[in-house]
Amino acid sequence: MTAASILDVQHVTKQFGGLTAVNDVTMQIPQASIVSVIGPNGAGKTTFFNMITGIYTPTSGAVRLAGRELVGLRPDQVTEAGIARTFQNIRLFSTMTSEENIMVGRHARLRSGFVDAVLRTRKFREAEQEARDAARIMLDFVGLGKWRQELATNLPYGDQRKLEIARALATTPKLILLDEPAAGMNPRETEDLKALIRRIRDELGVTVCLIEHDMRLVMTLSEYITVLDYGSKISEGLPHQVRNDPRVMEAYLGRGAAAGEYGKEERPNA
Numbered sequence: 001m002t003a004a005s006i007l008d009v010q011h012v013t014k015q016f017g018g019l020t021a022v023n024d025v026t027m028q029i030p031q032a033s034i035v036s037v038i039g040p041n042g043a044g045k046t047t048f049f050n051m052i053t054g055i056y057t058p059t060s061g062a063v064r065l066a067g068r069e070l071v072g073l074r075p076d077q078v079t080e081a082g083i084a085r086t087f088q089n090i091r092l093f094s095t096m097t098s099e100e101n102i103m104v105g106r107h108a109r110l111r112s113g114f115v116d117a118v119l120r121t122r123k124f125r126e127a128e129q130e131a132r133d134a135a136r137i138m139l140d141f142v143g144l145g146k147w148r149q150e151l152a153t154n155l156p157y158g159d160q161r162k163l164e165i166a167r168a169l170a171t172t173p174k175l176i177l178l179d180e181p182a183a184g185m186n187p188r189e190t191e192d193l194k195a196l197i198r199r200i201r202d203e204l205g206v207t208v209c210l211i212e213h214d215m216r217l218v219m220t221l222s223e224y225i226t227v228l229d230y231g232s233k234i235s236e237g238l239p240h241q242v243r244n245d246p247r248v249m250e251a252y253l254g255r256g257a258a259a260g261e262y263g264k265e266e267r268p269n270a
């Protein structure tokens, strides 16, 4: 990779007792790129994201965002540093409106403090208005403007996932990590998602890294792909390189779950 990296992950390892969930993985994410991390179930992908975002501290290794070391920071500090993420399972506040869900996500950026909030000072009201405006902009950006006052739980499934992305974007990240964003989506929702991810990079200039099992989406959207298996990096490169890598084929096909997971039309060497 020749482009400057926004994220530089060096030799990260995570052990849970005797289990090595991620084993000495090095990966660079070029600025303003769309990249994917793939691998069979249990390969260590989510653990990898959890180390980048401060949920887990790596057993060893370094994670740098634009040169700044992130290991040791709390998740909220990592968000503040410029990394936002979504989770495998939807984590919206179902009793809040779409707008409120985004305002909560933006909390990390609010400048007013607890005392301001209790006293409802001008500073607090201004910060709240700013959060509301930002929420509207993000809702419009992801195409959910009409759902602004609707409870999150009432949104169609695909729109709930978009709302999570909007919430992450409202923290004005440099890099967004999406954990299985297409999970459970129908083909039309997946196409919509693909267009949205491209716009996040092209129009907002935000670098995107996704974990995804939908190989058709991964192969058509990603500029670079990193493949994990049993915690180790077994391949990386351009989509066609990864698709044709015998090690990748073996990792998927060797477990007998290949047809479903790798996708019949996107099988390596197909």
Ligand SMILES: Nc1ncnc2c1ncn2[C@@H]1O[C@H](COP(=O)(O)OP(=O)(O)OP(=O)(O)O)[C@@H](O)[C@H]1O
Binding pocket: 016, 019, 020, 021, 039, 040, 041, 042, 043, 044, 045, 046, 047, 048
């Ligand atoms: N907190 C934890 N404690 C112990 N083991 C864990 C923990 N988190 C993950 N693991 C184990 O680490 C390994 C990697 O899990 P991880 O969830 O990172 O894989 P994954 O590639 O994201 O899988 P999937 O595609 O199924 O989501 C698995 O064996 C898992 O059981």
